[in-house]
Amino acid sequence: MKTRYLLLEDGTVFKGNAFGSEEGSIGEVIFTTAMTGYQESISDPSNCGQILTFTYPMVGNYGINPDDFESIELALSGVVIRELAEQPSNFRSQRTLDEFLKAKNVPGIEGIDTRKLTRIIRKHGSLKGKLTKAGEEVNIEQEIEKLKASIILKNVVEQVSITRPYPSPGRGKRVVLVDFGMKHGILRELNKRDCDIIVVPYNTSAKEILGMSPDGVMLSNGPGDPTDIPKAIEMVKEIIGQVPIFGVCLGHQLISLASGATSFKLKFGHRGGNHPVKDLTTGRTELTSQNHGYAIDADSIASTNLEITHIALNDGTVEGVKHTKYPVFSVQFHPEGSSGPEDSAHLFDQFIELMNANEQKESLHA
Numbered sequence: 001m002k003t004r005y006l007l008l009e010d011g012t013v014f015k016g017n018a019f020g021s022e023e024g025s026i027g028e029v030i031f032t033t034a035m036t037g038y039q040e041s042i043s044d045p046s047n048c049g050q051i052l053t054f055t056y057p058m059v060g061n062y063g064i065n066p067d068d069f070e071s072i073e074l075a076l077s078g079v080v081i082r083e084l085a086e087q088p089s090n091f092r093s094q095r096t097l098d099e100f101l102k103a104k105n106v107p108g109i110e111g112i113d114t115r116k117l118t119r120i121i122r123k124h125g126s127l128k129g130k131l132t133k134a135g136e137e138v139n140i141e142q143e144i145e146k147l148k149a150s151i152i153l154k155n156v157v158e159q160v161s162i163t164r165p166y167p168s169p170g171r172g173k174r175v176v177l178v179d180f181g182m183k184h185g186i187l188r189e190l191n192k193r194d195c196d197i198i199v200v201p202y203n204t205s206a207k208e209i210l211g212m213s214p215d216g217v218m219l220s221n222g223p224g225d226p227t228d229i230p231k232a233i234e235m236v237k238e239i240i241g242q243v244p245i246f247g248v249c250l251g252h253q254l255i256s257l258a259s260g261a262t263s264f265k266l267k268f269g270h271r272g273g274n275h276p277v278k279d280l281t282t283g284r285t286e287l288t289s290q291n292h293g294y295a296i297d298a299d300s301i302a303s304t305n306l307e308i309t310h311i312a313l314n315d316g317t318v319e320g321v322k323h324t325k326y327p328v329f330s331v332q333f334h335p336e337g338s339s340g341p342e343d344s345a346h347l348f349d350q351f352i353e354l355m356n357a358n359e360q361k362e363s364l365h366a
């Protein structure tokens with residue numbers, strides 16, 4: 001294996017082995033504590049522009065299979081692991097992680113101390129990082145100076161959303177699913193419930209969405225800072241009160257911002273497969289799959305028509321809200337799992353129930 005460096009903007013240098021693409025990249029270095037599900041994490045479009053570190057010490061051991069993708073193309077900038085399993089063993093495996101990342105042109109580094117890296121990120125917050133080209137010896141000080149001055153991808157939602165609507169037919173509720181960088185898991189959960197889905201691009205207007213006569217609108221997850229897409233916030237403002245809405249992750253942040261709340265960047269984000277979240281309406285705690293760098297400010301919710309329904313037990317931040325007047329609710333975590341626990345899959349049933357109840361209400365008024 002050729003040598004590769006991971007350089008951080010604080011001056012830290014890790015020397016490891018290159019795998020995946022020979023090319024270099026820059027990105028925001030983040031970490032996930034998920035112990036399985038690397039294929040799903042790597043293909044989650046919410047990681048656009050990010051270099052993803054796995055704290056689990058061996059990655060790649062069950063290979064890459066045809067079933068577990070969360071997107072068609074990869075959006076992330078790089079992968080950092082302690083030890084790459086070169087010979088996967090699993091009946092579904094079709095290729096190795098290394099082969100897959102080569103084919104998708106994503107660079108990886110292995111053989112570095114990911115515990116040390118994670119401690120640095122936890123201490124300083126997420127950092128900009130650079131993965132050097134495989135085998136290239138660089139002037140490290142110069143590269144770090146360049147990295148400090150560099151700007152990481154902007155308009156990330158635009159890069160991962162679709163450009164034209166497409167249908168995913170069913171015989172049940174008509175759902176317009178707004179794709180901000182949607183994980184396929186959301187589509188799978190709606191399909192399982194036989195929804196008649198139209199997936200639309202992130203910049204679809206409220207008028208166009210309502211013109212599709214939806215029973216409900218689902219707002220997907222997606223990468224980046226939610227305040228970077230003000231038009232989407234406007235669109236959500238216009239559909240609140242018109243139609244039942246369910247938001248996941250970025251979708252949750254957009255519903256909150258559209259209602260007058262504010263967002264902030266977490267120091268190092270929540271990424272993993274076992275984040276405990278308390279549902280304040282039932283008192284029940286569920287283990288959740290999470291992948292977010294931003295969160296909604298709890299205090300800012302007081303002056304809105306929203307109420308907090310879920311909180312993260314690790315740090316007390318907001319993990320879910322619902323509207324006090326309209327059938328609108330959202331969660332910051334991933335009820336679709338993909339990968340991760342399925343404790344919260346019932347929220348998709350709640351969305352169906354909300355659409356049914358709304359239809360009954362409308363027919364009473366007809």
Ligand SMILES: NC(=O)CC[C@H](N)C(=O)O
Binds near residue numbers: 221223
């Ligand atoms: N998975 C997501 O939708 C993440 C939302 C947003 N990009 C964040 O980092 O907070």
